[in-house]
Amino acid sequence: MATELLPTRxxxxxxxxxxxxxxxTSDFRWRMLRLLLAIVVSVIILFPLYxxxxxxxxxxSDLLSGAVRLWPGTFTTSxxxxxxxxxxxxxxxxxxxxxxxxxxxITVSVNLxxxxxxxxxxxxGSSVLFLIALxxxxxxxxxIMVPLFNLVTGLGLYGSYWAxxxxxxxxxxxLFLARQFILAIPTDLIEAARIDGAGNWRxxxxxxxxxxxxxxxxxxxxxxxxxxxxxxxPLIALKQNALFTLPIGLLYLQGQFGSDYGGTxxxxxxxxxxxxxxxxxxxxxxxxxxxxxxxR
Amino acid sequence: MSTASASATASIPGSVSAAAxxxxxxxxxxxxxxxxxxxxxxxxxxxxxxxxxxLVLLGLFVLFPLVSAxxxxxxxxxxxxxxxxxxxxxxxxxxxxxxxxRSTFNTALFTALVTPLSMLLGLGAxxxxxxxxxxxxxxxxxxxxxxxxxxxxxxxxxxxVFDQNNGILDKLLRFAGLQTIPWQSGGAAAFTSVVLVTLxxxxxxxxxxxxxxxxxxxxxxxxxxxxxxxxxxxxxxFLTVPLVGPSSFFLLIMNVIYSFQVFDIVFxxxxxxxxxxxxxxxxxxxxxxxVTRDQGYAAxxxxxxxxxxxxFTAVQWRAxxxxxxxx
Numbered sequence: 292m293a294t295e296l297l298p299t300r301x302x303x304x305x306x307x308x309x310x311x312x313x314x315x316t317s318d319f320r321w322r323m324l325r326l327l328l329a330i331v332v333s334v335i336i337l338f339p340l341y342x343x344x345x346x347x348x349x350x351x352s353d354l355l356s357g358a359v360r361l362w363p364g365t366f367t368t369s370x371x372x373x374x375x376x377x378x379x380x381x382x383x384x385x386x387x388x389x390x391x392x393x394x395x396x397i398t399v400s401v402n403l404x405x406x407x408x409x410x411x412x413x414x415x416g417s418s419v420l421f422l423i424a425l426x427x428x429x430x431x432x433x434x435i436m437v438p439l440f441n442l443v444t445g446l447g448l449y450g451s452y453w454a455x456x457x458x459x460x461x462x463x464x465x466l467f468l469a470r471q472f473i474l475a476i477p478t479d480l481i482e483a484a485r486i487d488g489a490g491n492w493r494x495x496x497x498x499x500x501x502x503x504x505x506x507x508x509x510x511x512x513x514x515x516x517x518x519x520x521x522x523x524x525p526l527i528a529l530k531q532n533a534l535f536t537l538p539i540g541l542l543y544l545q546g547q548f549g550s551d552y553g554g555t556x557x558x559x560x561x562x563x564x565x566x567x568x569x570x571x572x573x574x575x576x577x578x579x580x581x582x583x584x585x586x587r
Numbered sequence: 588m589s590t591a592s593a594s595a596t597a598s599i600p601g602s603v604s605a606a607a608x609x610x611x612x613x614x615x616x617x618x619x620x621x622x623x624x625x626x627x628x629x630x631x632x633x634x635x636x637x638x639x640x641x642l643v644l645l646g647l648f649v650l651f652p653l654v655s656a657x658x659x660x661x662x663x664x665x666x667x668x669x670x671x672x673x674x675x676x677x678x679x680x681x682x683x684x685x686x687x688x689r690s691t692f693n694t695a696l697f698t699a700l701v702t703p704l705s706m707l708l709g710l711g712a713x714x715x716x717x718x719x720x721x722x723x724x725x726x727x728x729x730x731x732x733x734x735x736x737x738x739x740x741x742x743x744x745x746x747x748v749f750d751q752n753n754g755i756l757d758k759l760l761r762f763a764g765l766q767t768i769p770w771q772s773g774g775a776a777a778f779t780s781v782v783l784v785t786l787x788x789x790x791x792x793x794x795x796x797x798x799x800x801x802x803x804x805x806x807x808x809x810x811x812x813x814x815x816x817x818x819x820x821x822x823x824x825f826l827t828v829p830l831v832g833p834s835s836f837f838l839l840i841m842n843v844i845y846s847f848q849v850f851d852i853v854f855x856x857x858x859x860x861x862x863x864x865x866x867x868x869x870x871x872x873x874x875x876x877x878v879t880r881d882q883g884y885a886a887x888x889x890x891x892x893x894x895x896x897x898x899f900t901a902v903q904w905r906a907x908x909x910x911x912x913x914x
Contacts, residue, residue, distance in 0.1 A: 414634025438655030
């Protein structure tokens, strides 16, 4: 019986090895197709960045010629020389770095303090205050820019870095991240420290801070990145050339250079490169920060 | 006094902290009314003390200007001096201002294009880069790289690509013997270039959120569906799409809020032109507030934008709540 059945079954369905082989080739084809798609998408993303590099190192005559060339005709650093000689690039770079680092430090500090309060301290109105803080996320700076400008001027901050630093450091997003993270720190640890006589400040410095190192890295890098790239508010708050950050300087320089794309891109590279390098090196923290923002 | 302590205890169930049970226990356990009151007072004080720095920043630099913006929107202003009350004049002017309506329409159109497109492309990329693939990590890094680049630099790279005289795209089209596209002088083309540059900039963020959502789905579900005979599309349609629902909801809100506020790309790439074809509410508000210096009018535009955002968020919130109830 069994010997009779075996050949028929064989004829009807392919044997296990045959089936596996067929599955393997189709799997292989799918994998190649997916790889191809991933390469195409990556080229679309990378090409504009590559093109920025090409233009930054190309001579003006090459750029203005009608010829289609996807690499520099003659490699030159003259664009960088022109930018460095004509504009206070080093000052602008320093402004950007000083403002971004200060904002990141302030934001991280106040967010950690606030996050601890919202996560582990009980006080009247804490949830209402948290909701009010969160609702500020929906307010675009263009809605409040007019009175904010008047306020900054009234406080005598206009004309200094603080005109940018303080409004930028007012972050509800970081507060939200900090609260979520600190909530996950076990209450038992905190209670144990309290029983040992530790006050809130001691609990904060001895327990919360050491356990929040990943959070601190995430908050710091995200704040640094956002402030370094920020445009709308610095555009309003920084009017003196000497106070410009790189994005504002970039816009100013483009206005001066007009169609001199080589110079503009050489400077754009100075704006882009530090954050791209940081982003790639500390990608883990950026990704965590953005991904965490999606976990409600 | 009794009302104070009662409301303090009552506020505890409303709050969302994991520490709530132990806090209640402590409140109940503490003996004597005076001691309890002192403890509550101390706990309150500590909470406020830790939260104050963040609240002061938000209150001073966001909430106070917000209230002022509403006040100023009812004023007639001249330069940067203080204004005089003008009732609803600014809003009445908005109603008959064709540029305002054009900007509102453009903002809505931009949102209606960018939100679904960036979510679809983001989900597609996330599914692709969540599957078995060589050099998957490298592809992921490439896709999120635009997130590190400033809006101004992104828009200027956009100029480089889309310039109708010297941009690489029209050069390539000309080289291939095709019709070139008037990216600056044509209204629809200019709008398209803004959308394309925005998608290039934003798809990585959408992918990242979807990727996190996908990674929280148990692979066993897919195995079970496969055993039940579900094909690739069916698994995507009936497993992936519903299971990344929370990510989709989050991205919908984030993309819409971003689209309502799009500024950097429009400001640098097209400046709102040609003939206001790409003008959006925030660029129009900026022009009124800081170019023509009509602050009351600019504030009124901002208030309208804020109201639209609030209505949208409220509708979404309700929709998600009813959805949760139905599930």
